[in-house]
Amino acid sequence: MNLPRIGDWHGYDELRRIQDTHLVETLRAAARSPFYRARGDVPTNRAELGDVALTTKRDLREAYPFGLLAVDRAELATYHESSGSSGAPTSAYYTEGDWLDLTERFVRKPVGIHPSDMFLVRTPYSLMLTAHLAHAAARMCGATVVPADNRSLAMPYSRVVRVLRDLDVTLTWSLPTDALLWAAAAALAGHRTDRDFPALRALIVAGEPLSAARRDRIAALWGAPVVEDYGATETGSLAGVCPHGSLHLWADRAIFEVYDQATGRTAPDGRGQLVVTPLFREAMPLLRYNIEDEVEVAYGTCACGWWLPTVRVLGRTAFDCRTAGVPLTQIGLEELVFGLPAEYGVLFWRARAGSTRLRVEIEVADRHRAPAVAALVAAIGRTYGIDAEVVPVPPGGLVPAPLLTATADVMKPRGLFREDEDWAKALRYY
Incomplete structure (x- = not known):
């Protein structure tokens, strides 16, 4: 797979030519998808792409589980489902070739990921992509992975704090809120986050809208930079931070549009819902997929020289208040x-x-x-x-403090108990 690398283009005209070159194979892949074949509107070039109806989360749900599959099932490497935060979960699946693109996008971090790193992965493994992506990317770079998971009874906040300190964790991958919860748990354990975790060199976060004020507060608490990533289970990483702190869309790996719900029109920039056409998807090609996140996209120059549009993520449109x-x-x-x-x-x-x-x-x-x-x-x-x-x-x-100080309460299934033990937990794994 011939993946573009940052620095392969100089200016937005060259970036567009890269998109057009790789869009051809994307459209061929979409033509093999039962979903797009049934819709009968697979285009052959960018000019026709704009006439294609948006692919929605509802479309993905109705195509469950393999209605968007464009390769033989034997070629699949992994199957995932989204968290379902705005409705029923959606399916996503990837080939080994897809994973090359996924991991290469993820490692585009200004802090780098190195063999000397101890990388704590603190997002859900379960069916979502997030932890598996960070895990695979870190291993690709030779880093040591600490698979801490999330929402796990076996990994309470007190244990996260212990592991961060005792293992000299250098990088973390989590929700921004988790970094605040660790700080509170560390304080209750008698630690100072800005002093007692000297190995920590960056906190990589995603999964929630992140304001500049909260980012700066987390960085000040831990004495380490906060590096934002943005993406979805259906797409992988869609944007990352450059060395100058701007969040850039990976427009060399996808075509992005902004959808105005009021007018029904899309534009390359402005404010609205983010629409994405990934350019390197073998298993599950998506044409004009509406992420349903409210964003602001802008094209301009940045001191990093990447020539990629910037994005500000405002939140899920479904959560209108x-x-x-x-x-x-x-x-x-x-x-x-x-x-x-x-x-x-x-x-x-x-x-x-x-x-x-x-x-x-x-x-x-x-x-x-x-x-x-x-x-x-x-x-x-x-x-x-x-x-x-x-x-x-x-x-x-x-x-509550007990949430932050609790220790693991996990047991393996058992059938035999002593007289003084609680056998109501027989056969249960918690």
Whole structure:
């Protein structure tokens, strides 16, 4: 597989020529897919691609499990399903050739992944792609993988903190929120994140919209840079951060569009839902697949010289929230919460968008309650022009301390118990 490398093009015209060259094989692959054959609208070139109906998450669900398969099933290397955060999960499958593209995109990190790295993978292995992708990419680079998983009874936060410290973990892969939870768990264990984890050189995060304010707070807590990645189980990594901190779409590996729901039109840039046509998919070609994430895409120059569009990910469109008719986004509110002075110690929050009033709860110590509440109410009023009820809750009110300090409680299936043991757990693996 002849994969483009950063530096193979200089300027957006050359980038477009690379896309057009590889689009030809993508369209041939789509013609072998039962789903696109049944739709009868497989184009033969870019000019015709714009007339193809968007592929939706509903399409993927209705094609479950192998309706989009374009190769013999014997050629598949892995099968995955999305988390289903906005509805029923969707299927995704990859060949060994697909995996070359997946891993090469993932390792495009300004911090690099090296054989000397101890790489903690803290996203779900289960059916999703995320942990398997990081694991495979790290092994490709020769790094040692610590498969910490997520949502696992065998890997509570206290154990993550122990492993981070005792194994001298250098890189992590997780949700941004997880990095905050580790920091809180480390503090409860008597550790200082900016001092007691000296080997940590970067936290690689994905899976949630990430504001600049929260990114900076996580970096300050751990004394290490936060490196953002963006993608999906159906596509793999779609964007990554350059050495100058901009999040760039991998437009040498996919064609991107921005869909305006109000007009039904797409454009190469602007604000709307992200639409992607991957260019190196053998098993499951996708034409104009609507990720349903709200984004802002821009073409311009960046000091990195990559000649790739930049993207700002605002969140899943399905999670539409409004108060007094004003649209709210998680990333917008997050920017305000983490814009509070760091000494207030606010790491955890939640909000409920009522029809006339927004309610926000923040974890904050008693001594900082009044100024934190006043500052956040004022910031929300300035930014959105709406009334907000900001409710302070004591530390542990949103994230209970037992969640952060609990140890593993996992047992293998058993049939034989002593008289003083609880045999209600017979045959259960937890």
